[in-house]
Amino acid sequence: MTLEDLYRMLRSGHVQAKGVVDNLDLPLVVLDQDLRVTAANPAFLDAFGVERDDTIGQRLFALGDGQWDIPELRLLLADVVPKAAAVIDYKVTHDFPGIGRRTMLVGARRMAPPGGHGRDMLVTFEDVTERGRLEAEKDVLLAETHHRMRNLLAVVRALAVQTRAAGRTGEEYRDALLDRLEALARAQDASLAGGTAADLADVVRSALEPIGAERARIEPGPAVQLATAQVMPLGLILHELVTNALKHGALSVPGGAVRVNWRVTLREDGARRLLLHWREQGGPPVEPPAKRGFGTRLIEFSAGADLGGEAKLCFESEGLHAEISVPLT
Amino acid sequence: MGSLSGESPGGTAPCQVLVVEDETFIALELELNLTEAGFVVIGPAPTVAAALALLASHRPDVAVLDVNLRGERVTPVAEALKAMGVPFVLTSAYSAADLASDAVLASARNVGKPTKRTALLGALRDFLDGR
Numbered sequence: 001m002t003l004e005d006l007y008r009m010l011r012s013g014h015v016q017a018k019g020v021v022d023n024l025d026l027p028l029v030v031l032d033q034d035l036r037v038t039a040a041n042p043a044f045l046d047a048f049g050v051e052r053d054d055t056i057g058q059r060l061f062a063l064g065d066g067q068w069d070i071p072e073l074r075l076l077l078a079d080v081v082p083k084a085a086a087v088i089d090y091k092v093t094h095d096f097p098g099i100g101r102r103t104m105l106v107g108a109r110r111m112a113p114p115g116g117h118g119r120d121m122l123v124t125f126e127d128v129t130e131r132g133r134l135e136a137e138k139d140v141l142l143a144e145t146h147h148r149m150r151n152l153l154a155v156v157r158a159l160a161v162q163t164r165a166a167g168r169t170g171e172e173y174r175d176a177l178l179d180r181l182e183a184l185a186r187a188q189d190a191s192l193a194g195g196t197a198a199d200l201a202d203v204v205r206s207a208l209e210p211i212g213a214e215r216a217r218i219e220p221g222p223a224v225q226l227a228t229a230q231v232m233p234l235g236l237i238l239h240e241l242v243t244n245a246l247k248h249g250a251l252s253v254p255g256g257a258v259r260v261n262w263r264v265t266l267r268e269d270g271a272r273r274l275l276l277h278w279r280e281q282g283g284p285p286v287e288p289p290a291k292r293g294f295g296t297r298l299i300e301f302s303a304g305a306d307l308g309g310e311a312k313l314c315f316e317s318e319g320l321h322a323e324i325s326v327p328l329t
Numbered sequence: 330m331g332s333l334s335g336e337s338p339g340g341t342a343p344c345q346v347l348v349v350e351d352e353t354f355i356a357l358e359l360e361l362n363l364t365e366a367g368f369v370v371i372g373p374a375p376t377v378a379a380a381l382a383l384l385a386s387h388r389p390d391v392a393v394l395d396v397n398l399r400g401e402r403v404t405p406v407a408e409a410l411k412a413m414g415v416p417f418v419l420t421s422a423y424s425a426a427d428l429a430s431d432a433v434l435a436s437a438r439n440v441g442k443p444t445k446r447t448a449l450l451g452a453l454r455d456f457l458d459g460r
Contacts, residue, residue: 146422150422150442150443153443154352154355154422154443155352155355157443158354158355158357158358159354161358162354162361233353236353294357297357297360298353298354298357301357301373304375305351305353305373305376306375
């Protein structure tokens with residue numbers, strides 16, 4: 001930069017320009033034709049953890065033990081910029097000593113003072129490492145949300161298909177479907193409310209609430225913390241047992257009741273297992289169903305697939321007896 | 330693709346279809362639809378391990394696979410089926426781009442999710458007619 005250039009710059013508001021540059025968040029340096037740093041703003045010094053005195057007058061590629069001596073950048077400044085006049089957002093990923101691996105968008109522009117044939121270059125560095133990471137995370141999240149939405153729709157579809165329509169009025173079908181959706185939502189709420197775990201007693205109480213305490217005899221049992229993933233399936237299994245009892249089982253007649261209790265067994269290898277019993281009493285004479293209905297299949301499959309355990313349904317003379325066995329963590 | 334045995338949809342022995350799906354309601358719907366259509370359902374298996382265990386003792390004529398099983402990809406099952414010469418369809422909400430990294434899945438037919446009954450049965454029929 002000649003004296004005349006400097007004079008022009010000063011006259012045309014250099015001080016103001018300097019104030020702007022100093023306050024820019026964007027790291028920025030000015031290089032002369034030998035790629036020596038003639039100016040660096042505080043944002044640059046901050047971002048790369050360097051001192052002004054160690055920076056000004058140095059060749060860019062010699063700065064900070066050569067941390068900027070990146071072949072891509074060398075090519076960009078030495079070759080591309082002189083020909084192209086400006087380069088915007090050239091992406092450079094590099095391991096910088098002290099600040100680690102960063103991805104920078106480098107912008108370089110020749111500064112041509114009016115009338116001059118300036119070889120000075122303004123180089124800006126925008127750290128987009130974090131932005132890239134956030135965008136990648138957002139993409140994963142979006143894909144996952146999309147996937148779960150599709151899955152949820154498929155679940156609702158499956159519920160609609162599997163809720164019996166034959167021999168029912170439209171209203172009856174709708175109520176039965178809404179009932180199941182309600183149970184699904186309740187179980188989902190219960191699984192979210194607990195955060196990482198939920199208390200078994202709460203899940204049982206919530207599922208048996210529609211019956212009323214008079215007929216749902218929940219016996220006190222040991223405290224059992226369920227994993228989040230276990231809450232919803234167990235809630236739905238209990239809902240199916242309740243629905244079945246109200247329609248065909250003990251709860252379909254006055255005086256019928258259901259007794260629920262549980263215990264935890266400890267195996268020799270330390271594995272704990274929950275054993276939950278559902279016993280119906282005082283209902284109509286029991287006969288095993290001729291055909292396995294949706295409720296039965298749901299209870300059996302879900303106990304295995306969702307809970308990693310098993311469900312046994314015994315149609316005893318006194319009433320249905322279901323035993324649900326679930327491994328605990 | 331498979332042996333030209335006497336088993337066929339219209340033949341005497343019903344067709345066996347392995348179902349791999351972890352979502353309870355969807356698994357039960359698949360089971361219901363396939364049973365109604367005259368198939369004998371093996372499974373449904375909710376995990377890769379459960380599916381591989383079933384394959385140790387069964388040789389299905391065809392299989393229906395969900396891709397994401399509790400965060401685990403169904404790939405090992407697809408590879409086992411391929412080695413056995415058993416054709417399979419995917420029922421996945423994943424797009425072709427999501428599956429591109431997995432050769433054995435990328436080349437398979439995906440009838441999508443939610444799965445239309447007719448699309449699934451059509452795909453299975455194509456396989457069984459083509460063998």
